[in-house]
Amino acid sequence: MNTHTAIRLVSLLSIWMLAAQGQIFQPLLAPANFLGQITSNTVILQQPYCVFTQTCPGCEIWLVAALSSGTGNFNALVNISSPISLSLSPYPTAFLPSSAQFFLTRVGPLANFPCNTAPTFPYFTVGADGICTGINCNGVLPVGSIVSFRYLLIDPNNNTLVNMTNWGGPFNLTTLLSYQTINDGLSARSGAMVVITTLLCVAVALLLLVFFIMLCVSCCGKKDGKTVTVMSSIRMPRYDTHNLKERVHPYDNQAYESDAKNYSTSQTLPKSPVRK
Numbered sequence: 001m002n003t004h005t006a007i008r009l010v011s012l013l014s015i016w017m018l019a020a021q022g023q024i025f026q027p028l029l030a031p032a033n034f035l036g037q038i039t040s041n042t043v044i045l046q047q048p049y050c051v052f053t054q055t056c057p058g059c060e061i062w063l064v065a066a067l068s069s070g071t072g073n074f075n076a077l078v079n080i081s082s083p084i085s086l087s088l089s090p091y092p093t094a095f096l097p098s099s100a101q102f103f104l105t106r107v108g109p110l111a112n113f114p115c116n117t118a119p120t121f122p123y124f125t126v127g128a129d130g131i132c133t134g135i136n137c138n139g140v141l142p143v144g145s146i147v148s149f150r151y152l153l154i155d156p157n158n159n160t161l162v163n164m165t166n167w168g169g170p171f172n173l174t175t176l177l178s179y180q181t182i183n184d185g186l187s188a189r190s191g192a193m194v195v196i197t198t199l200l201c202v203a204v205a206l207l208l209l210v211f212f213i214m215l216c217v218s219c220c221g222k223k224d225g226k227t228v229t230v231m232s233s234i235r236m237p238r239y240d241t242h243n244l245k246e247r248v249h250p251y252d253n254q255a256y257e258s259d260a261k262n263y264s265t266s267q268t269l270p271k272s273p274v275r276k
Contacts, residue, residue, distance in 0.1 A: 025151070027168030029046070043147065050113070058157065060107075060156055062154055073102060074100070088100070090135040095141075103139070125138075143173065143175075148171070152164045
């Protein structure tokens with residue numbers, strides 16, 4: 001069993017225990033060892049498996065993402081068994097100073113979150129759509145804010161709020177630091193980083209030195225305006241076969257070679273016997 005499967009089973013077991021105890025589920029964060037659980041403008045929640053157990057054909061699960069001041073605004077505007085306007089607080093203007101400080105986004109059909117099936121991917125990322133313009137898009141949250149979440153069960157036939165969970169949170173989003181507060185001095189660097197930086201600097205210096213030497217050799221190695229090539233600057237011993245040497249070889253017939261001019265071809269070739 002791999003780690004991801006184990007996390008899925010643990011999440012499903014915790015949801016089943018809450019349902020068996022008759023407790024109202026509230027949105028929970030992904031496990032602490034999950035990367036990116038909380039960032040400066042996104043939050044990863046556990047999906048609402050086995051949260052709404054009533055029979056509701058065609059119903060859908062929605063999520064309310066609200067700031068601290070937005071939870072009270074939502075509670076004052078929405079009641080169970082009453083129609084709800086899905087454009088009550090559209091995302092693009094949801095977090096303006098004069099707005100309701102919350103927005104609604106669709107999670108999925110109720111049929112996709114049963115109690116008898118382990119979730120394939122048990123997490124829902126709030127803010128996955130980035131900076132979007134849709135009324136109910138899953139946009140990013142205000143950077144560094146304090147947010148709370150609530151799951152809703154809505155009947156899309158008449159936009160009636162069938163049920164909802166408790167508020168989950170509040171969750172503190174990560175606050176971004178100004179670049180001016182970052183210590184970039186030598187004291188902020190580890191010993192390993194200093195050693196690696198030193199080695200890299202020495203290696204670059206050696207490469208530059210080799211390049212400079214090659215450049216000097218290339219510019220100074222000229223004779224009579226002609227560049228001396230590498231092959232011509234290398235002296236190699238000369239090897240000749242004995243029959244191509246200009247000097248006399250010890251095994252040559254020097255007497256014959258000195259008197260060769262006194263003999264003609266006819267004198268040196270064998271003669272046929274004279275017939276009488």
